[in-house]
Amino acid sequence: MHKKDGQFNTSAKALPKRRFRFCSGDVFVTLSVLLFCAILLGGTWIYGRKNKNKPPYVRITQDGKVLLEKDLRDFPEPVEYQIDSDHGHMVIFISSEKVYVKESDCPDKICMHQGDLTSPGDGAVCLPNRVVIEIVSGDDDDTSGKVDVIAK
Amino acid sequence: MSLRPQTKKQDKNIPTEKAPASFLWKRVRAFAVFCLIFSLPFGFLTGCSYEKKTTRSFFALDTYITITLEGKDADEAMNVAANYIMELERKLSRQDPESEISSLNLSSEGSPVTLSKETYDLLSLAVSYSEKTSGRFDLTIAPVMDLWGFGTEGAHVPEKSEIEKILPNVGYTKVHLLSDNKAYLEEGAKVDLGGAAKGYIGDLLMEKLSSYSLSKVILDLGGNVCCRSRSSDLTIGIVSPLSSDALCCTYSLSSGSSCSVITSGAYERYIEEDGVRYGHIMDTSTGYPADTDLLSATVIGPDGTKGDIYSTTLFSLGSEKAMELASSECLDCILCMENGTLWVSQTLEGKVDAQEGWTIQYFG
Numbered sequence: 001m002h003k004k005d006g007q008f009n010t011s012a013k014a015l016p017k018r019r020f021r022f023c024s025g026d027v028f029v030t031l032s033v034l035l036f037c038a039i040l041l042g043g044t045w046i047y048g049r050k051n052k053n054k055p056p057y058v059r060i061t062q063d064g065k066v067l068l069e070k071d072l073r074d075f076p077e078p079v080e081y082q083i084d085s086d087h088g089h090m091v092i093f094i095s096s097e098k099v100y101v102k103e104s105d106c107p108d109k110i111c112m113h114q115g116d117l118t119s120p121g122d123g124a125v126c127l128p129n130r131v132v133i134e135i136v137s138g139d140d141d142d143t144s145g146k147v148d149v150i151a152k
Numbered sequence: 153m154s155l156r157p158q159t160k161k162q163d164k165n166i167p168t169e170k171a172p173a174s175f176l177w178k179r180v181r182a183f184a185v186f187c188l189i190f191s192l193p194f195g196f197l198t199g200c201s202y203e204k205k206t207t208r209s210f211f212a213l214d215t216y217i218t219i220t221l222e223g224k225d226a227d228e229a230m231n232v233a234a235n236y237i238m239e240l241e242r243k244l245s246r247q248d249p250e251s252e253i254s255s256l257n258l259s260s261e262g263s264p265v266t267l268s269k270e271t272y273d274l275l276s277l278a279v280s281y282s283e284k285t286s287g288r289f290d291l292t293i294a295p296v297m298d299l300w301g302f303g304t305e306g307a308h309v310p311e312k313s314e315i316e317k318i319l320p321n322v323g324y325t326k327v328h329l330l331s332d333n334k335a336y337l338e339e340g341a342k343v344d345l346g347g348a349a350k351g352y353i354g355d356l357l358m359e360k361l362s363s364y365s366l367s368k369v370i371l372d373l374g375g376n377v378c379c380r381s382r383s384s385d386l387t388i389g390i391v392s393p394l395s396s397d398a399l400c401c402t403y404s405l406s407s408g409s410s411c412s413v414i415t416s417g418a419y420e421r422y423i424e425e426d427g428v429r430y431g432h433i434m435d436t437s438t439g440y441p442a443d444t445d446l447l448s449a450t451v452i453g454p455d456g457t458k459g460d461i462y463s464t465t466l467f468s469l470g471s472e473k474a475m476e477l478a479s480s481e482c483l484d485c486i487l488c489m490e491n492g493t494l495w496v497s498q499t500l501e502g503k504v505d506a507q508e509g510w511t512i513q514y515f516g
Contacts (some may be wrong), residue, residue, distance in 0.1 A: 026181065026182060107304050108307075115397060151390050151415045152390075
């Protein structure tokens with residue numbers, strides 16, 4: 001069209017002065033990029049949600065070494081987990097609903113007084129046996145409604 | 153980026169005819185648009201997760217420690233903090249026969265020991281606070297604690313005569329601080345800094361970590377909390393003395409400030425004999441567990457050493473005297489009563505939220 005009108009000179013002189021204008025190609029590129037971004041963001045959102053819904057698991061460590069790390073749903077039948085080490089003997093009851101220290105030969109029994117561990121963030125520590133039992137949320141970043149740290 | 157919409161606006165005034173721009177120019181344009189739009193969500197995502205966060209837990213100081221650091225120097229600072237704790241433990245632990253405290257406990261007027269600056273400073277702080285609390289907090293309570301043996305195989309309620317025999321050995325005046333970081337104890341006296349060391353170590357760590365680029369520091373030294381945050385507010389839960397998996401209240405620390413939160417109570421460490429519970433916090437004048445109507449006492453403030461010492465002292469005093477002392481010492485504290493009342497310092501109004509089953513009353 002412009003050729004007919006002769007309004008726009010396409011000579012080499014005029015070319016550098018030309019301003020940017022959206023053409024159909026740009027619209028296509030922009031739309032496809034936006035679509036791409038939408039897919040990317042949607043993907044991370046879905047991934048994030050999937051992570052959030054990840055069930056809590058139980059983790060037992062001794063002296064920093066992981067002894068057991070397992071999804072709580074993997075215990076339809078309660079299990080009595082035994083720990084025997086140089087420090088002493090412990091029995092930990094694990095079921096899909098709760099975890100607690102059933103027996104411990106430590107002198108203070110603070111770990112047994114801790115009672116049932118049921119939700120993410122709950123934990124029991126046995127200092128003499130150097131054992132830590134924790135219920136860990138499947139989502140590491142899930143801090144909603146929780147405190148940053150507990151003073152006791 | 154800001155130029156882009158402007159250009160678009162101007163385009164509207166120009167006839168829609170398309171210039172036969174060179175193919176290369178069009179490609180460059182398309183590429184620029186692509187880059188700009190693509191970098192938006194990408195930059196946003198990476199910007200959110202840029203802050204490095206690291207958490208480490210380990211057994212030390214006769215307790216379980218968790219350190220959480222966030223910021224550029226998190227990894228480096230974590231190693232420094234963990235090593236510093238180990239170093240201080242070797243100096244301050246009474247269980248370690250090689251420690252400075254163990255050698256101090258073997259010292260006498262004729263053979264004083266030379267201590268490191270950290271140990272000497274803590275010792276002098278502990279002595280001055282013992283003096284200030286008229287011996288309610290006493291760093292020389294160790295012989296009585298040994299008799300009760302809390303947390304050991306031999307934990308039992310001792311005979312009255314045993315306590316009476318050993319009580320004269322308790323008294324902060326038996327600690328003699330000399331110049332040049334030297335000190336000695338009178339015969340029979342023994343020092344245990346367990347009631348102040350964790351608060352003090354927290355203070356030292358916070359100071360040490362202040363030279364690193366960290367947006368968040370949370371130290372949990374077996375329930376003694378020290379924290380600061382530049383990026384966001386922090387919520388610190390205070391455990392319920394009635395149930396270890398519940399909280400009695402929460403304290404919110406606004407971003408930009410730092411504090412230590414230290415709780416003392418006898419709900420975790422005690423001896424049960426003939427249906428009677430004997431808590432591990434002693435009345436230094438009788439050698440028996442403190443007779444108190446409090447379940448726990450929490451001190452919040454910038455000074456962890458002071459907080460550690462005063463939380464023990466307030467607990468052992470009982471609610472009435474504790475409130476008097478807290479007012480006169482300008483302490484911010486939370487006193488937890490059996491009937492579900494939380495006595496909270498007026499100065500903490502608006503920062504403490506009670507959990508279900510607890511009611512707040514302000515004092516001071």
